[in-house]
Amino acid sequence: MSNKFYITTPIYYVNDKPHIGHAYTTILADVLSRFHRNSGSEVFFLTGLDEHGQKVQQAAESRNVSPQEHCDEFALRFLQLWEKLEIKYDDFIRTTQDRHIKVVQAVLQKVYDDGDIYQSEYEGWYSVAEERFITETEMKSGEFRDVKSIKEKNWFFKMSKYQKPLIEHIEANPDYIQPKHRRNEIMGFLKQPLGDLCISRPKSRMNWGIDLPFDKAYVTYVWWDALINYITAPGYNVDEENFSKWWPAEYHLIGKDILTTHAVYWSTMLLSMGMPLPKAIFAHGWWLTGDTKMSKSLGNIVNPLDLVGEYGVDSVRYYLMREMVLGQDANYNFESFVKRYNSDLANDFGNLLNRVSGLINKYFDGYIPAAHEVTDAEKVVQDIGTGLADKVNGLIERMRVHEAIEEVMILIRQVNKYLEQQAPWKVAKTDLPAAGRILYTATEALRLSAVLLSPVMPGKTNKVLDILGAHGTGEKWGELAPENKLKAHEALFPRLETE
Ligand code: MSP
Secondary structure, rough: OOEEEEEEEEEEEEEOOOOHHHHHHHHHHHHHHHHHHHHOEEEEEEEEEEEOOOOHHHHHHHOOOHHHHHHHHHHHHHHHHHHOOOOOEEEEEEEOOOHHHHHHHHHHHHHHOOOOEEEEEEEEEEEEEOOOOEOOHHHHOOOOOOEEEEEEEEEEOHHHHHHHHHHHHHHHHHEEEEOOOHHHHHHHHHOOOOOOOOOOEEEEOOOOOOOEEEEEEEEOHHHHHHHOOOHOOOOOOHHHHHHHHHOOOOOEEEEHHHHHHHHHHHHHHHHHOOOOOOOEEEEEEOOEEEOOEOOOOOOOOHHHHHHHHHHHHHHHHHHHHOOOOOOOEEOHHHHHHHHHHHHHHHHHHHHHHHHHHHHHHHOOOEOOOOOOOOOHHHHHHHHHHHHHHHHHHHHHHHHOOOHHHHHHHHHEEEEEEEEHHHHHHHHHHHHHHHHHHHHHHHHHHHHHHHHHOOOHHHHHHHHHHHHOOOOOOOOOOOOOOOOOOOOOOOOOOOOOOOO
């Protein structure tokens, strides 16, 4: 893997409690960061909050608090959730922070000085709910609520000027927008002439935002403000050394509904600033229940985040990462959670730990035996183990997270089978060294699996490494030291009985 890895999540609106949409992307970014850290990259993982704009202002008004008070309270909820979900971010940005306001104003001033921002009178339909001007066709579609006709002077960014350079960039960089079907969607969108982007809101209408540096009667449009967070955090315009170390980002992770703002608005903003574009924008699908997007307030659905308290953060992280094919939608239901938990975590992974520790306690007094020789049967397991880290990391590089996890599960299942075939509990009665060889091999496979699954389940895998006395061991086969004494433990993932 490359030496530096800068990954971002969207910054989340604080008008709502954190929900599965926020949690999923953030866990995904955390998992990818941990994989990259484990294989030696220097990682910068950025997440944060989008605190300006009309939605937040309205949410604060409805609670009778000032917008800043509202933001501070909600920020706490997000921070608490990230702690509960074991999110190890490197920076947490809030758009109301001074560092960000300064950068947004510097960018605006630069783009203005370069002649890419102009003022014009605009008359058209405005969707209050979506917080943007909509076209005549969109208006007629009837899909927009709270629409009103607005005639006002505003400031515009010459987005149209960068349509051609953007198309050329996407063509020259096939991985810029991932997965491929999202890239095609954007290329399709760019076949129509691209309009300019209204980047201001008159304070008379909405004042919860960042002042335009060249016209104090206006605040900055919330998306223009928010997207800039990706360069504020590494130090744009403030810490050139740190900034050039991290920018461009390797990945902007986003949900599919905010692709246009990233692939088109953000890209053209950067083109205007003469800055390198991120290496990739990756849009994942939605978690659905039935046909419905889960973050909509449904009231009756079981929120996967509610499972954390009862079943533990690791099993929820595992479920979300294993179940969604990145780029496609996935369906959440409690039955599929229980099924995954019982088959992969209780029966396969947890059971492997129980078996090896039970047998090592019984026949070796709890001391991990050595493997003095290997036979063909061990060779089969060893061969899988030896190539596994490269395979897993290769899949992670290609954003195939669920397949990377499955590769580790294949080893675990193979070892459970190997134990059944070799029956060390029988062998031990006549040939103790042979039983030792079998148990060392199985325990080493368990250790390696724990190391490779640690980005997904940091807590439980840490527990396994602790039991084995294998903290700090790496991704190569054979790093388990014999002669360590196993620590006592309880079942890693007790089986769930649903009745
Ligand atoms: N503030 C903007 C992002 C600005 S980034 C510069 C925003 N915030 S949000 O709070 O609405 O975040 C929503 C994120 O959650 C999006 O990435 C969206 O795709 C994701 N999800 C919302 N519901 C979802 C599901 N049901 N499933 C998966 N992700 C979904 O947009």
